[in-house]
Amino acid sequence: MRELKITPIKNGTVIDxxxxxxxxxxxxxxxxxxxxxxxxxxxxxxxxxxxxGWKDIVKVxxxxxxxxxVNAIALIAPTATISIIRDYKVREKRVVDLPSRIVxxxxxxxxxCISNQPEPIESxxxxxxxxxxxxxxxxxxxxxxxxxxxxx
Amino acid sequence: xxxHGRDITSIRDLSREEIEEILASARKMIPYAEGSKVVHPLAxxxxxxxxxxxxxxxxxxxxxxxxxxxxxxLTIADAGATSLRKGESLYDTIxxxxxxxxxxxxxxxxxxxxxxxARASDRPVINAGDGAGQHPTQTLLDLATLHExxxxxxxxxxxxxxxxxxxxxxxxxxxxxxxxxxxxxxxxPRGLALPEERREELKRVGGRVSEQPDIRKAVxxxxxxxxxxxxxxxxxxxxEYREVAGSYRIDASVLASAKxxxxxxxxxxxxxxxxPEVDQTPHAAYFRQAFLAVPVRMALLASVLxxxxxxx
Numbered sequence: 028m029r030e031l032k033i034t035p036i037k038n039g040t041v042i043d044x045x046x047x048x049x050x051x052x053x054x055x056x057x058x059x060x061x062x063x064x065x066x067x068x069x070x071x072x073x074x075x076x077x078x079x080g081w082k083d084i085v086k087v088x089x090x091x092x093x094x095x096x097v098n099a100i101a102l103i104a105p106t107a108t109i110s111i112i113r114d115y116k117v118r119e120k121r122v123v124d125l126p127s128r129i130v131x132x133x134x135x136x137x138x139x140c141i142s143n144q145p146e147p148i149e150s151x152x153x154x155x156x157x158x159x160x161x162x163x164x165x166x167x168x169x170x171x172x173x174x175x176x177x178x179x
Numbered sequence: 180x181x182x183h184g185r186d187i188t189s190i191r192d193l194s195r196e197e198i199e200e201i202l203a204s205a206r207k208m209i210p211y212a213e214g215s216k217v218v219h220p221l222a223x224x225x226x227x228x229x230x231x232x233x234x235x236x237x238x239x240x241x242x243x244x245x246x247x248x249x250x251x252x253l254t255i256a257d258a259g260a261t262s263l264r265k266g267e268s269l270y271d272t273i274x275x276x277x278x279x280x281x282x283x284x285x286x287x288x289x290x291x292x293x294x295x296x297a298r299a300s301d302r303p304v305i306n307a308g309d310g311a312g313q314h315p316t317q318t319l320l321d322l323a324t325l326h327e328x329x330x331x332x333x334x335x336x337x338x339x340x341x342x343x344x345x346x347x348x349x350x351x352x353x354x355x356x357x358x359x360x361x362x363x364x365x366x367x368p369r370g371l372a373l374p375e376e377r378r379e380e381l382k383r384v385g386g387r388v389s390e391q392p393d394i395r396k397a398v399x400x401x402x403x404x405x406x407x408x409x410x411x412x413x414x415x416x417x418x419e420y421r422e423v424a425g426s427y428r429i430d431a432s433v434l435a436s437a438k439x440x441x442x443x444x445x446x447x448x449x450x451x452x453x454x455p456e457v458d459q460t461p462h463a464a465y466f467r468q469a470f471l472a473v474p475v476r477m478a479l480l481a482s483v484l485x486x487x488x489x490x491x
Contacts, residue, residue, distance in 0.1 A: 139310055141291040146268045148295060166291025167312055168189070170376055 039066070039088040041110040041117075042100065047073060049104050050083035052175060056099040057087060065089040079106060099132045101125045102160065102174040127154050129162060133177045140167040150179060182482040186297040188306045189313040190351045195358060198322065201478050205323050208474035208481075211247055219249025220485035227280035228254040229273065229296070230307070231287040236447060237307050237317070240472035241284050241480075248477055248485075253280055273299040282484050285309075303483045311347050317446060318351040320475040322359075324468040325403055328442050332359040338397045340366045340427060341407035341452060343373040345414075348446045349407055350377055357386025365390045366397045368423040371409070394427060398437045403464075404429070406445045406452050430454035434462055444468050 045053055050072050059068060069086040076082035091111060092100075100107055101123035111119040131149040135142045142150045142164065152162035152171065162171045171177060182197060193201070210216040226245045230238050238256065245252050253276070269292060276283055277300035285296045286307040293306030293313065308314040326332055337356055339349050343365055353363055353373070363386060365373055372390075381388050391397035398404055406429055414420040429443060429452060442464035445453055449465070457463050 135291075137290060139289050141269065141287075141289040141295045141309075144269075144289055146270050146295060148270065148298070164291065166294045167289075167309075169290075 034069070035115055036069075036086050036088045036112055037115055039086065039090055039112050040092055041112060042085045042087075042104075043082070043108045043110065044076065044079060045083040045085065045104045045107045046079065047081040047083060050085050052103050052178075053083070053085050053100055053107075056096055056103070056178065057085070057090075057092065058096075062087070062090065082106075095131060097123060098126060098129055099178060102129065102132065102162075103178070105160065125154055125157070125160065128152070128165075129154065132179060133162070133171065133174060134179050135164045135167060135169055136171055136173075136177055137164065137167050137169040140164060140169060142166045182479075183485075184303055185483060186293075186304045187315055187479065187483065188293040188297055188304065188309075190315040190318045190355050192315070198319065198355065201319055201475070201482065202323050202326055204478035204482065205319075205471070205475040206327075208477045212244070212470070212474040212477055214247070218247075220481050221245060221248035221250030224250040224282075224484055225280045226250055226252055226480065226484070227276045227283045228252050228256070229276060229283055229285045229287075230254070230256050231269075231285075231292075232308070234286050234308070236469060236472065237286060240469075241307060241316075241476050243473050244476035244480055247473065248481060250480075250484075269295060270299045273304075276300070277302045282480070305479065305483065308347065311345055313351055314347050315351060316472075316476055316479060317348045318355050319479065320468060320472045321348065321352050321405070321444065321446070322355060323471045323475050324442070324444055324464055327467070327471070328440075328464060329402060332356065332361060335361040335402045336364060336400055337361055338364045338366055338391075338394075338401045338404045339373075339407075340394060340397070340404060340429075341368075342371045342409045342423075343367040343407070344371045345410050346407040349373075349405065352405065353377065353381060353386070353388075354384065357381045357384045357388070360385075362387040363389070364397050364401060366392055366394050366427075368409075368427060370419065371423055394429070395433055395436060398433065398441060401437065401441055404437075404441060404443045404462075406443065406449075408446070408448065408450050408452060428452060428454060429457060431456050431460065434460065437462065 050070050067088045071084040073081050107123045110117045129152045151165035155161050155163040211218050242252050273296040282303045284305045284307050285293050288310050290310040290312035292309045297304040343349050411420050441462055443462045445465040
């Protein structure tokens with residue numbers, strides 16, 4: 028019998044198999060300050076995992092993630108799985124999947140890129156390599172492989 | 180494949196076949212660029228020159244190309260005179276310009292600005308240099324110069340000398356030459372080497388790249404020597420600039436051991452990198468290179484804008 032370190036949630040999202048130590052980054056992406064009054068968040072850091080050795084878990088009550096947030100999680104925690112919980116049951120479970128184009132998630136690391144100027148556009152990257160993941164700015168062609176530092 | 184109605188924002192927008200097509204068309208344009216023959220495929224067309232950064236030869240050669248093709252120019256030559264000064268976005272400025280002109284040529288200090296312009300405009304956009312980013316028509320005229328001298332772009336040995344870190348012309352040229360199967364010999368002062376990212380990119384297209392810091396040795400086997408200016412405006416640190424400025428100079432003694440057919444190229448303006456005495460040698464190709472800007476840009480404008488229906 029496994030020890031339950033976090034209580035189950037009734038409705039919401041469980042992000043499991045987050046690489047060890049990345050839970051706080053996932054929280055940053057979720058945007059804890061944007062949560063409504065019914066949402067509570069549980070975080071488990073450094074939990075034993077059969078697959079990963081150690082992992083982090085984040086559970087968010089009463090909230091489903093926007094596709095944009097899922098894309099951001101896919102970038103920094105590619106091993107994560109996302110489960111949608113309704114009435115204590117897992118209704119949908121999927122691994123995060125990186126689309127071919129990432130819009131509005133990262134800032135371009137090139138400070139003089141036009142996407143970092145006050146223009147009515149969102150940042151945009153193409154996924155140019157998948158193993159390991161490398162993105163290329165759709166405007167200035169700068170390549171990015173360090174996503175944590177450049178989350179928008 | 181037709182270039183009609185296409186945006187040209189990066190040399191990567193063009194396939195090898197399309198580059199060859201433009202160069203062949205540019206060769207036919209030479210007598211028209213010299214004014215000895217007349218052709219007006221751009222009659223009644225307006226091309227906007229949106230220059231948000233100082234430029235002499237790029238803007239003038241584009242304007243000359245439009246005039247030689249019988250078209251008209253709308254020119255922004257001073258960003259301070261536009262409403263960008265009043266805080267208007269580049270996006271809005273280009274959106275407005277695209278309703279006044281049939282095509283837009285843009286030079287702007289921010290990388291990626293030509294791509295932004297292409298999204299804002301429903302008319303074709305040609306990138307005439309975006310910051311330290313792309314400058315595809317410079318690459319085309321560099322390739323035209325090499326092709327005119329050697330009749331091929333394959334199997335040449337080209338020395339790239341100078342500022343290989345900030346020099347945008349060398350990045351695009353190195354990429355194109357690697358794709359065409361020419362060999363690159365890099366020679367740069369300390370601190371101005373080709374960025375690792377660019378080197379990786381050359382490897383990905385199968386480029387043969389070596390380094391030779393000694394310029395005298397580098398030129399011995401070379402077919403072409405491409406010299407760049409050290410770009411003061413790209414340096415954040417003035418002392419770093421002073422340290423490397425003037426650390427290389429091509430004169431007759433450097434070229435003494437070169438092949439007789441070696442050509443010396445430079446995107447100009449030069450700032451002491453090439454001694455005036457080189458101008459008198461058969462090696463000097465940089466003024467021919469500056470002239471070829473006109474037929475190359477004519478060829479590109481005629482392909483993008485000429486004759487057939489819009490959007491074809």
